[in-house]
Amino acid sequence: MQVMHEDIDKILFTEDDLRARVSEMGHQITADHQGESLLVVSVLRGAAIFMADLVRNITLPLEMDYMAISSYGNGVKSSGIVRILKDLSSSVEGRHVLIAEDILDSGLTLSYLMRNLESRNPASIEVATLLRKKTRAQADIDCRYVGFECPDEFIVGYGLDYAERYRNLPYIGVLKKSVYC
Ligand code: PRP
Numbered sequence: 001m002q003v004m005h006e007d008i009d010k011i012l013f014t015e016d017d018l019r020a021r022v023s024e025m026g027h028q029i030t031a032d033h034q035g036e037s038l039l040v041v042s043v044l045r046g047a048a049i050f051m052a053d054l055v056r057n058i059t060l061p062l063e064m065d066y067m068a069i070s071s072y073g074n075g076v077k078s079s080g081i082v083r084i085l086k087d088l089s090s091s092v093e094g095r096h097v098l099i100a101e102d103i104l105d106s107g108l109t110l111s112y113l114m115r116n117l118e119s120r121n122p123a124s125i126e127v128a129t130l131l132r133k134k135t136r137a138q139a140d141i142d143c144r145y146v147g148f149e150c151p152d153e154f155i156v157g158y159g160l161d162y163a164e165r166y167r168n169l170p171y172i173g174v175l176k177k178s179v180y181c
């Protein structure tokens with residue numbers, strides 16, 4: 001395994017943990033959707049790496065599309081305002097949509113996205129999130145596929161950033177407080 005980056009306090013999920021769990025999620029999604037084709041929607045930028053690994057473990061016909069939404073900017077807290085920075089290229093109407101997200105925190109991003117996509121008349125809409133923080137605020141979001149529950153700490157790596165950095169770490173770890181305090 002790679003040496004831990006100096007800005008990381010501790011590793012929560014190693015490269016091996018991630019590979020094993022993402023593979024399980026892909027196989028579960030495949031088993032649950034026999035005979036269907038999927039429109040897999042990744043939420044840029046954080047979910048790009050998860051999406052890339054997830055789809056390689058799904059053996060169904062599928063299309064990949066991307067939407068860019070941002071609520072955090074460069075801060076460590078959600079701004080509370082969700083903005084669409086890039087819309088989908090494909091039509092959602094009549095499709096089985098699977099949203100691939102890296103992390104469900106306050107739930108603001110996903111609840112906005114699901115409302116937005118539901119208004120475009122998909123055949124179905126489901127969520128696969130790699131990580132979910134256990135907080136009361138997002139209790140009402142229905143995630144069919146969850147990779148790991150994670151602690152309420154500021155985490156980075158495997159797509160997750162702080163001020164656009166650390167997305168390329170192959171593991172997920174807790175960022176040292178000294179980096180952002
Ligand atoms: C992060 C993360 C999720 C969202 C989760 O995205 O990738 O999309 O926040 O937080 P929430 O449940 O509180 O909405 P961010 O807005 O930082 O954009 P990014 O994906 O480009 O990093």
Ligand code: MN
Nearest residue numbers: 044045046047
């Ligand atoms: Mn994101």
Ligand code: MG
Nearest residue numbers: 046072073161
């Ligand atoms: Mg971010």
